C-alpha cells in the first residue's frame with residue numbers, strides 16, 4: 001500500500017447499487033497491510049465490509065441504521081480490534097427514505113431512523129457535531145492497539161469547501177492519511193460553467209491507532225474569528241486599510257481614531273495616533289482626499 005490508493009474496480013462485494021458505496025479492495029488492502037484479525041463496520045450500508053470480511057474469514061459486527069442500529073442512540077455492542085467507518089458525507093447522498101424504506105425500518109425496529117441519520121443534518125455544524133460524536137463513540141470502544149479506518153470526503157457548496165478531513169476529530173495516534181482517488185462519481189458527467197471550479201476526485205482514509213488507558217489525545221478544529229484591531233501581529237498599514245475597506249468610503253482621522261482607539265493594537269502603542277497619521281501618508285496605499293480625510297488608494 002502507498003499513501004495514494006486507486007481502485008477503479010469496486011470488486012464483487014456489497015450492493016453496487018447502494019449509492020456512496022466504496023470499493024471492497026480498499027478494505028481488503030487495509031486488512032492485509034495491518035494484519036487485521038477482526039473488523040467491524042457499524043455503518044455498513046450496502047454490506048461491502050461484511051462481504052470482504054466473510055471472504056477473508058475475518059469476524060466482525062456489521063450494522064447500520066438500515067438494519068435498526070442508530071449510532072447516535074445506541075451503544076457499540078462489542079470491543080472490536082478494528083473498525084472501518086464510512087460515514088455519509090453530510091447530505092451528498094441522503095440514505096433513509098431514499099436508499100431504503102425508512103418507514104419499514106422504523107416499524108420493524110421501533111426507531112425513528114430519519115431523526116439521527118447523519119445524511120439528514122440541518123447544516124454542516126450539526127453534521128460535524130454528530131460525526132465527531134460517532135467518531136469518539138467508536139474509537140473509545142476499540143481494544144487497545146486497535147485501528148480505526150475512517151473514509152471521509154470533501155464537499156463543495158456555493159463556492160466553499162466543507163472538509164470532513166479537516167473538521168473530523170482525530171483521536172489517538174494518527175498513523176496515516178491516505179488519498180483515495182474516486183472513480184465513477186455522479187459528478188464525473190457534469191460540465192461546469194464556472195471555470196474556476198475544481199471538481200473533487202479524491203477522498204481520504206484517516207488511519208488512527210488507540211493506545212491503552214483512559215487518556216486519549218485528540219486533535220480537533222476550532223472555528224474562531226480574529227479582529228485585526230486587536231492583533232499585535234498585523235501591520236498598521238493592513239489594519240488601517242481594513243478599517244477603510246470595512247466602511248467602503250473616505251474617512252476622517254477622527255473616525256479612524258474612534259475605530260482603532262479602544263482596541264489592543266492602539267492601547268499597546270502610546271504614539272498610536274502619530275503612527276496612524278504616518279501610515280496614512282504612504283501614498284502607495286492611501287490617498288488624501290482633503291485636509292484630515294483619507295481613502296484607500
Ligand SMILES: C[S@@+](CC[C@H](N)C(=O)[O-])C[C@H]1O[C@@H](n2cnc3c(N)ncnc32)[C@H](O)[C@@H]1O
Pocket residue numbers: 014015018019020021022023042043044045046047048049063064065066069070071072086087088089095096116117118119
Ligand atoms: C456512505 S454509507 C456506507 C456505505 C458502505 N461503505 C458501502 O460500501 O455500502 C453511510 C451509511 O451510514 C448510515 N448511517 C447514517 N446515520 C447513521 C446512524 N446514526 N447510525 C448508523 N448508521 C448510520 C447510512 O444508513 C448509510 O448506509
